[in-house]
Amino acid sequence: MNEQLQELERKARRAKSATRKLACLPTATKNGALRAIAAALRDTREPVLEANREDYEEARASGMSESMLDRLLLTSSRIESMADDVLTVAALPDPIGQTFGSRTLPNGLQLAKRRVPLGVIAAIYESRPNVTIDISSLCLKSGNATILRGGKEALRSNKVLVTIVQDACRVAGVPDGAVEFIESTDHALVGQLLRMRQYVDLVIPRGRAELIRLVADNATMAVVTGGIGVCHAYVDKSADLDMALRIVDNAKVQRPTVCNALDCVLVHRDVADAFLPRLAGLWQSEGVEMRCDTEVLALLGDSAGRGTVAATEEDWGREFLALVAAVKVVGSLDEALEHIERYGSGHSEAIVTEDYSSANRFVAEADAACVYVNASTRFTDGSQFGLGAEIGISTQKFHARGPMALEEITSYKWVALGTGQIRE
Amino acid sequence: MNEQLQELERKARRAKSATRKLACLPTATKNGALRAIAAALRDTREPVLEANREDYEEARASGMSESMLDRLLLTSSRIESMADDVLTVAALPDPIGQTFGSRTLPNGLQLAKRRVPLGVIAAIYESRPNVTIDISSLCLKSGNATILRGGKEALRSNKVLVTIVQDACRVAGVPDGAVEFIESTDHALVGQLLRMRQYVDLVIPRGRAELIRLVADNATMAVVTGGIGVCHAYVDKSADLDMALRIVDNAKVQRPTVCNALDCVLVHRDVADAFLPRLAGLWQSEGVEMRCDTEVLALLGDSAGRGTVAATEEDWGREFLALVAAVKVVGSLDEALEHIERYGSGHSEAIVTEDYSSANRFVAEADAACVYVNASTRFTDGSQFGLGAEIGISTQKFHARGPMALEEITSYKWVALGTGQIRE
Numbered sequence: 001m002n003e004q005l006q007e008l009e010r011k012a013r014r015a016k017s018a019t020r021k022l023a024c025l026p027t028a029t030k031n032g033a034l035r036a037i038a039a040a041l042r043d044t045r046e047p048v049l050e051a052n053r054e055d056y057e058e059a060r061a062s063g064m065s066e067s068m069l070d071r072l073l074l075t076s077s078r079i080e081s082m083a084d085d086v087l088t089v090a091a092l093p094d095p096i097g098q099t100f101g102s103r104t105l106p107n108g109l110q111l112a113k114r115r116v117p118l119g120v121i122a123a124i125y126e127s128r129p130n131v132t133i134d135i136s137s138l139c140l141k142s143g144n145a146t147i148l149r150g151g152k153e154a155l156r157s158n159k160v161l162v163t164i165v166q167d168a169c170r171v172a173g174v175p176d177g178a179v180e181f182i183e184s185t186d187h188a189l190v191g192q193l194l195r196m197r198q199y200v201d202l203v204i205p206r207g208r209a210e211l212i213r214l215v216a217d218n219a220t221m222a223v224v225t226g227g228i229g230v231c232h233a234y235v236d237k238s239a240d241l242d243m244a245l246r247i248v249d250n251a252k253v254q255r256p257t258v259c260n261a262l263d264c265v266l267v268h269r270d271v272a273d274a275f276l277p278r279l280a281g282l283w284q285s286e287g288v289e290m291r292c293d294t295e296v297l298a299l300l301g302d303s304a305g306r307g308t309v310a311a312t313e314e315d316w317g318r319e320f321l322a323l324v325a326a327v328k329v330v331g332s333l334d335e336a337l338e339h340i341e342r343y344g345s346g347h348s349e350a351i352v353t354e355d356y357s358s359a360n361r362f363v364a365e366a367d368a369a370c371v372y373v374n375a376s377t378r379f380t381d382g383s384q385f386g387l388g389a390e391i392g393i394s395t396q397k398f399h400a401r402g403p404m405a406l407e408e409i410t411s412y413k414w415v416a417l418g419t420g421q422i423r424e
Numbered sequence: 425m426n427e428q429l430q431e432l433e434r435k436a437r438r439a440k441s442a443t444r445k446l447a448c449l450p451t452a453t454k455n456g457a458l459r460a461i462a463a464a465l466r467d468t469r470e471p472v473l474e475a476n477r478e479d480y481e482e483a484r485a486s487g488m489s490e491s492m493l494d495r496l497l498l499t500s501s502r503i504e505s506m507a508d509d510v511l512t513v514a515a516l517p518d519p520i521g522q523t524f525g526s527r528t529l530p531n532g533l534q535l536a537k538r539r540v541p542l543g544v545i546a547a548i549y550e551s552r553p554n555v556t557i558d559i560s561s562l563c564l565k566s567g568n569a570t571i572l573r574g575g576k577e578a579l580r581s582n583k584v585l586v587t588i589v590q591d592a593c594r595v596a597g598v599p600d601g602a603v604e605f606i607e608s609t610d611h612a613l614v615g616q617l618l619r620m621r622q623y624v625d626l627v628i629p630r631g632r633a634e635l636i637r638l639v640a641d642n643a644t645m646a647v648v649t650g651g652i653g654v655c656h657a658y659v660d661k662s663a664d665l666d667m668a669l670r671i672v673d674n675a676k677v678q679r680p681t682v683c684n685a686l687d688c689v690l691v692h693r694d695v696a697d698a699f700l701p702r703l704a705g706l707w708q709s710e711g712v713e714m715r716c717d718t719e720v721l722a723l724l725g726d727s728a729g730r731g732t733v734a735a736t737e738e739d740w741g742r743e744f745l746a747l748v749a750a751v752k753v754v755g756s757l758d759e760a761l762e763h764i765e766r767y768g769s770g771h772s773e774a775i776v777t778e779d780y781s782s783a784n785r786f787v788a789e790a791d792a793a794c795v796y797v798n799a800s801t802r803f804t805d806g807s808q809f810g811l812g813a814e815i816g817i818s819t820q821k822f823h824a825r826g827p828m829a830l831e832e833i834t835s836y837k838w839v840a841l842g843t844g845q846i847r848e
C-alpha cells in the first residue's frame with residue numbers, strides 16, 4: 001500500500017507539473033494527438049477487444065448484471081464510434097486562449113478574460129471503458145492534465161486504451177504527465193486521491209449514485225456531481241393532450257436507461273380523465289409499468305396485468321432507468337412545483353401547457369439544470385445541445401450546470417495590458 | 425451545544441426554504457430593501473457606533489493588534505461609506521434573469537442559459553463588521569439567501585447591523601430567511617455549518633489565512649478561497665526603467681496592507697545595476713524595507729539603516745501586508761516565471777517590459793487570477809475592474825477567478841422552449 005501510495009503521488013505530481021506546458025500547447029499539437037488516438041483505435045482494435053473479452057468473461061463469471069455487462073462490453077463498432085467521437089473533439093474549436101468580457105478602463109488599461117485550463121482533472125469511474133477515451137480526449141483538447149481511475153472490472157480494457165492514448169500523446173509532442181492512469185484498484189487509493197488538493201483541481205465521478213456520493217463526501221477539491229436524473233413532466237390543465245402524450249411517451253420510452261429519461265408524470269386533475277386512460281393504453285402496449293397514486297388508481301384501476309400498480313413512497317424521487325414511471329394527479333401548478341422541489345434531482349423538468357403564465361412560472365420556479373416547455377426531457381445532452389461533446393451532466397449550480405463540454409472544464413485569467421498605469 | 429446546533433439547523437433550513445421565493449423576487453423589491461438598509465444605516469448610526477464602541481473596548485482590553493483593531497472600528501464616516509456601497513449595489517443591473525448563450529436547435533427548440541441565484545451562501549468572517557453589510561447586500565441583489573457568521577470580537581456590532589438588514593428586508597417584502605445571522609461564537613458550530621451541504625450551496629471565508637484553510641479543509645460544499653495575495657513584479661531587461669520604478673513603487677507603497685499590494689520584485693540581471701540603486705533610494709525615503717537575495721545585497725550593501733537586509737527562505741512567498749518587500753535578481757524570464765510558479769499565490773502578477781514576446785509569454789505562462797503588463801497590481805479589485813462591487817477575490821480556478829461581484833455568485837439554468845419537440 002505504501003508503495004502504491006507513492007506511485008499515486010508520483011503520478012499526481014507528474015500531472016501537476018505537466019499543466020504549465022499543457023496550458024500553452026498549440027492547438028495543432030493537441031489535434032494531432034487526438035487524430036493519432038483515433039487512428040490507433042482503428043488500427044489496433046484487436047488488442048483492445050482481446051483485453052475487453054477477458055474483462056467481460058471475468059465480470060460475467062463473477063455474476064455482474066446484464067446492464068453492467070453491457071456497459072463494460074466493447075465491440076468493433078463501439079470502438080469505431082469511440083474513434084469518431086475523438087475526431088469530433090479534434091474538430092471542435094480550441095477553447096483555450098479565447099478572450100471574453102473585454103473592457104478598457106477609464107485610465108486606458110485594457111482588460112479581458114482569457115480562457116485557460118483548470119489544471120489537473122481526476123476522473124473516477126466505473127465499468128464503461130469508453131469513458132477512458134472520452135475524458136482523455138476532452139481534457140487533452142482543453143489543455144487539462146488527467147488522472148484516470150477506472151473500475152476494477154474494466155482494468156485490462158482501460159490499460160490497453162490508456163497505452164494507446166499515451167503513445168499518441170508522446171508521438172504528437174504532448175508533455176509527459178498529460179494523461180496518467182492509476183492501475184491499482186485498491187479502494188483506499190481513491191480516498192488518498194481525494195485528499196490531494198495540492199495536485200488535483202477537479203474530480204469528476206462517473207457511475208452509480210453511491211460512487212458519486214462517496215466522492216462528494218470525501219473530496220477536498222472541487223467536485224462536479226451529476227448524472228442522477230429524477231425527471232418529471234407536468235401535464236397542465238391547458239395542455240394540448242396529443243402533444244402531452246407524444247412528449248411524455250418519448251421522454252419515458254425512447255431510451256429508458258439514461259439519466260434524462262422521464263421518471264414521474266404529474267397530471268392536472270382537470271385533464272386527468274381525458275389524459276390518463278390514453279397514456280395507460282399506450283404504455284400498456286409498450287410494456288411501461290405505471291406506479292400510481294390513489295387518485296390515478298381510482299381512475300385507471302389497479303391491475304399489474306394492465307401495467308398499473310400502487311406507488312409506494314419510494315417511487316416518488318426514484319430514478320427508474322427502466323420502463324417504469326410514477327404517475328400522480330395534482331390540483332395545481334403550485335402542487336406540481338412543490339412535488340418537483342421535494343423529489344426532483346435538479347436534472348431535467350418539463351411542463352406541457354398552452355398557458356403563457358404557467359409556462360413562465362414553471363421555467364422560473366422549477367429548480368433544475370434544464371427546464372422544458374412543450375418538449376421532451378431527452379434533449380438534455382451535450383451533443384443534442386450543440387456543444388459537440390460531453391464530459392458529464394452537472395446537477396450542481398456551482399461552476400457549470402447541465403451538459404458539460406469543453407468550455408465547462410476551463411477557467412479564465414484576467415489579462416491587463418497597460419502603458420504604465422498606477423493606482424492614484 | 426445541542427440547542428445551539430438545533431438553532432443553527434433551524435436557520436439553515438429557513439435560509440434554504442427562502443431560496444425559491446428569492447429567486448423570483450422582483451428587482452424593485454430587492455432594490456427597495458437595499459435602499460432601506462442604506463437609509464437605516466444613516467438614520468440609526470448611534471446604536472451601531474455604541475455597539476461598536478463596546479466591541480472595540482473589549483478587543484483593545486484583550487490585547488488585539490492595532491491593525492485588527494482598525495479593521496474592527498466603525499466611525500460615522502465609515503458607516504456613511506457602507507451606506508454608499510449599498511446604494512451602489514442597488515444601482516447595479518440585476519443579474520438574475522439575464523439570458524445568454526442562446527441558440528435554436530435544428531428542430532426549432534429554442535435554448536438559452538438564464539442566470540439564477542446559487543441558493544444559500546454562508547459567509548464566515550472576522551473582525552470587519554462592514555462585511556456583514558457587504559455580503560448581505562450583494563446576496564440580496566443576486567437573489568441568494570445568506571447565513572452570516574462573524575467573529576466574536578465584532579458580535580455586538582454585527583447584531584445591530586443584521587437587525588438593520590432584517591428589518592429593512594421585512595418592510596420591503598423580502599421573504600424571511602433571506603439573511604440569517606449566527607449569534608453563537610462557539611467554534612464547533614462552524615464545523616457543523618461546514619457539514620450542512622443539504623442547506624448551504626457555497627461558503628465564503630473572509631479573513632486570515634488560517635481561517636481560509638480551516639474552511640477549505642472542512643467544508644463539504646463548494647468554497648471560494650482567495651484574498652491571499654503574494655504578488656510579484658518582474659522588471660524585464662527591456663523594461664522602461666522609469667515606468668518600472670513608478671509601477672513597482674505604486675504596487676508596494678500606495679496601500680501596503682491589502683492583498684493586491686506587491687510582495688516581491690524580480691529584476692533581470694542586465695538592468696539590476698541601473699534599476700536597484702534607484703529603487704533603494706526611493707524606498708529608503710519612503711521607509712520600505714528590502715529583503716534581498718545575495719546578489720541584490722552585493723549590489724546595494726547590507727544595512728538595516730538604509731533599509732536593506734538579507735532575505736530568509738520564508739521571505740519568498742510571504743504576503744507582507746506592510747512596507748516590506750523581497751527583492752531578487754533573476755537571469756531570465758524563465759527564472760522569473762519559475763520563481764512565481766513556486767512562490768506565488770495565484771493572485772496578481774506583473775511584468776514591466778518593452779519586449780513583445782516577453783509580454784506575451786508572461787501573460788500566457790504566469791498562472792494567476794490577474795496578470796499585468798506594464799501596470800500596477802493594485803488594480804485587482806472589483807470596483808477598479810468596473811464590476812461595481814466585490815464579494816471577494818478568488819484565487820481558485822473553479823467557478824470564478826479574480827474579483828467576484830454579483831455575476832460571480834450566480835448560476836444558470838438551461839431554458840428550452842419547444843413546440844412539441846421529441847427526440848427521434
